[in-house]
Amino acid sequence: MKTLTVALGDRSYPIRVGAGALDALPEALSRLEAKGSVAVCTDSNVGPLYAQRVNELIADAGLRPVTCVMHAGEANKRLARIDEFCGQFLAEGLDRSSIVVALGGGVVGDVAGFAAACYMRGVRFVQIPTTIVAQVDSSVGGKTGVNHPLGKNTIGAFHQPSEVIIDLTLLDTLPDRELKAGLAEVIKHGVIADEALFAYMETHRDAILSKDLEALIYPIERSCEIKAEVVAADEREQGLRANLNYGHTFGHGIEAVSDYTRFLHGEAVALGMHAAGALAQELGLVDTAFVERQQACIEAYGLPTSWSELPVDATLEAMRRDKKARAGTLKFIVADRMGHVTHRTDITEEQARAALSALCREPAGA
Ligand SMILES: NC(=O)c1ccc[n+]([C@@H]2O[C@H](COP(=O)([O-])OP(=O)(O)OC[C@H]3O[C@@H](n4cnc5c(N)ncnc54)[C@H](O)[C@@H]3O)[C@@H](O)[C@H]2O)c1
Ligand SMILES: [Zn+2]
Known part of the structure; x- marks a missing residue:
């Protein structure tokens, strides 16, 4: 596994790339001093494939995973999802020190990242990209957001992730x-x-x-x-x-x-x-x-x-x-x-x- 760094001063973060990089999740959560519950935001295709494994890794780190699932697809990248995700975070008692994990393609990364940017005026988030687009592009750089009927990606925020974990084996199931x-x-x-x-x-x-x-x-x-x-x-x-x-x-x-x-x-x-x-x-x-x-x-x-x-x-x-x-x-x-x-x-x-x-x-x- 190789570790790259996005150099942004005190907001710098590592990108871990490799086959099996997902195993680094517990270590990443402990580095980030995560406490209590961790929200795993994913979609209806990726969740059934990989959420259980991610949840187990979170539990291994002594934390409580909470799974939040959105319907897959660009059409669902809407402001309503932010309301739903944040509602779940509140119901599960996530606080300012909690961490959101985005598990999925660019749609999940953009939506979960924006939810993390908004929730309690900003909580930390970890990207676990599962498409090539997300692994080589959207998970790095901190652009998050949703579409509006009048324009794509028109509502959003810059919110850098705290860590990006790119596991190539997750591409196995990608169409x-x-x-x-x-x-x-x-x-x-x-x-x-x-x-x-x-x-x-x-x-x-x-x-x-x-x-x-x-x-x-x-x-x-x-x-x-x-x-x-x-x-x-x-x-x-x-x-x-x-x-x-x-x-x-x-x-x-x-x-x-x-x-x-x-x-x-x-x-x-x-x-x-x-x-x-x-x-x-x-x-x-x-x-x-x-x-x-x-x-x-x-x-x-x-x-x-x-x-x-x-x-x-x-x-x-x-x-x-x-x-x-x-x-x-x-x-x-x-x-x-x-x-x-x-x-x-x-x-x-x-x-x-x-x-x-x-x-x-x-x-x-x-
Ligand atoms: N923030 C940025 O800088 C940035 C950059 C590029 C693209 N984007 C955004 O990313 C989105 C496109 O991302 P995308 O191409 O990843 O699309 P996507 O997230 O819709 O994923 C494509 C499809 O593949 C499925 N999928 C994802 N991973 C899978 C896996 N491992 N196995 C099986 N199925 C899987 C998804 O459920 C979905 O149906 C667009 O909304 C675009 O605006 C953002
Ligand atoms: Zn592009």
Whole structure:
């Protein structure tokens, strides 16, 4: 097991990564001087698989586990869940010194993290991510929150976890489509920060897709390292942290016009990265070889780089509405070489339209 650190002064915290890392939970709880009850927030898919084991580890630490379950799925990432979770915390007598454990994917992590941020004006929480998205992205960085019918992730708080425990064996039960979608974020980390990581994804595809634990350790650890460095340098997304949004400006627009149902987030990000590649080429920042290399890697993981019915105008409109469009200016993250990106705020509507048009084709072999 390897331990990484998110360096945020007195709010610094460890990320423990490895096969079997979950066994470190009792030690983590004792380091945090947990007392009394520990709330384990999970969802209706993950709870039946792993809550009992987590509860046993909590009991091993001499503490009382309390399980709080929400229905699985993005549609349930709503303010009502905060009310419910906090209600359970109150009923079970959790106090300011209690700890909340988020056991699940990004949805559970965001909701449980936000509940922890709100309960008694903030209690500590531990992330135990169970999807690739959560292990390489959402569990690190302290962004928590829920959706509002008028906008995704629009109600939330920055609340850093006290510890992140990434156990790769929990991925065993993760559905294939979720696995692949999560790997889009790993490919993204390669493009924005590390050509070696990108090359690893190119050469280890089969082992990674078969969830070979040995093969998964490096990309997950490296992704956490990249995210941890970015968060430590720019916790509140004033600058550098925006790099993590590579593929997301287009991706969020695509998610919105497809009603958040057609594509998983990672699939929309895959499309968004391809559009960002087309944009970078149009700007003369990269050549065709870059675009083709990125496309081949995305497609090798069964992720989309085309959507023949993409509504270009509606997507542009949705991108403008996205909360990241400050004062009407869209910020695009574009690569200028593999492993390095830059920000552009001077992209014209025509250029963005042309980039999106690169997605409007039938998939290869269709
Ligand atoms: N806070 C952040 O910085 C951040 C970053 C990226 C994404 N997010 C958020 O994360 C969410 C997406 O996360 P996600 O992709 O993990 O989705 P998710 O939490 O909905 O999990 C996907 C599905 O897999 C199931 N599942 C999870 N782990 C499993 C396992 N080990 N075995 C079997 N089934 C399992 C879940 O029940 C769910 O049905 C979005 O709401 C997004 O906004 C947040
Ligand atoms: Zn993402």
